[in-house]
Amino acid sequence: MTRPTPEQLAAARDRAIPEVIAPDLDVVFCGINPSLYSGATGHHFARPGNRFWPALHRSGFTPRQLRADEQHLLLDFGLGITNLVNRATARADELSADELRAGAARVTALARQYRPRVIAMVGITAYRTAFGNRHARVGPQPERIADAHVWVLPNPSGLNAHYQIDDLAAEFRALRESLGR
Template identity: 60%
Template sequence: MIADGLRVLFCGINPGLMSAATGHHFARPGNRFWPALHASGFTGRLLKPSEERELLPYGLGITNVAARASARADELSREEMVAGGRLLVEKVRRHRPRWLAVLGITAYRVAFDDRRAVVGPQELRIGETRVWALPNPSGLNAHWTARTLAEEFARLREAADAQG
């Protein structure tokens, strides 16, 4: 779900099995994307995956690095991630969001060949688009709590708001 000139284009790693079955991003009940988005102030209320189109009025969109659905992101090959990164760059150049937020530091490192990247703003720019690496909101990423995940999303929101 993308439109031209978004404030932030969120980019998941790939569809999980529940997302593939429902056709909605971050659809597994334990995924913390939607709660973090709301708790960080990006949305005025907690949206459900089936309401993802309501992100557009907020200037937000969602895509994935890789298209193939899997139970776990680590089932994807390095080649799939690198190829997905190239396609993502093309998508960003075409749609020109102000920020690209890649959800998963390991996915970012592989897709953009940046082994030393840490969570937060990146030096990489794609045209005028700035890039931010966010933690993966999957419930499997337990060392990021709901609170710390929302705090990191809020840092991005503040940067996006400051940019105008």
Template identity: 45%
Template sequence: MLTDIIRKDLEVLFCGINPGLKSALDGHHFSGRNNRFWKVLHQAGFTPYEIDPVNDATILDSGYGLTTAVARATTRADELSKDEFENSMEAFKSKMIYFRPKYIAFLGKAAYLAFSGKKQISWGYQAEDFCGAKVWVLPNPSGLNRGFTLSDLISCYKELFQQLKL
């Protein structure tokens, strides 16, 4: 199981769909060899250097945190059932209300689609708040997500980073 890296009143809480098997085994977020999260986060401006997954807790120093929508680790996020999202929703909402992040950045559309009840969403900023937080939907940085190049990911994440500076 992967532990949240979270505290109250974070600027952004990055929410992965669920842990990958390697991350769950290592106990560190985004530790898969091909996961691009840490590289993208740094190159988009969120962190002053590329954080090594074993130092994932240092993300708190920048005002950001990490959680997942569903706790069960899988090889691929599409292995999760609709029921698993539904069964995770109340605990996730309680966590958001308690920790009060300014933004929740869902990494991939799956969790936000399930939690919002919407049939379709676009990338980027969402018009409705979620448990009092502004919502941004970013492409999943998994190495399995080949629909987005590294450059595409950096561009999408940079949009959120620039929004924070306004």
């Protein structure tokens, strides 16, 4: 995957990227929103240093570490990806609370349409704002989105210093094991 130029990154602002989704998946991972890097490449969690793909593999969801440009292969493993807000920004804190709440409605509609077993929210602060659950913690949640169970995972961005890769993989593994896989 070729690294985007500074001009391509600037042009990616507010760009949407396609979801990786199909009916009846085990898990749909829901990021906060695409980075400019993801907007420029069209691939989820594409920025070098993002730990989503290593955590996904180390947790046992995939037999090898996929690259962001192989995101379509997730469907073969019963997995998908979407975002709360499908608008690329340099940082997630550029999103308003209203955008995150509108994203919650969009994700709920996707859950109704595609019927995944679990929606795994990747980013606790955005989840708390979007779904109005100020006390949510990492792990399974008591509420559902449509009929899907809800699981909150830490944000895998390299900017999240609270979780190292082994800690992230352990949280992803707990989700995988909850599925009986």
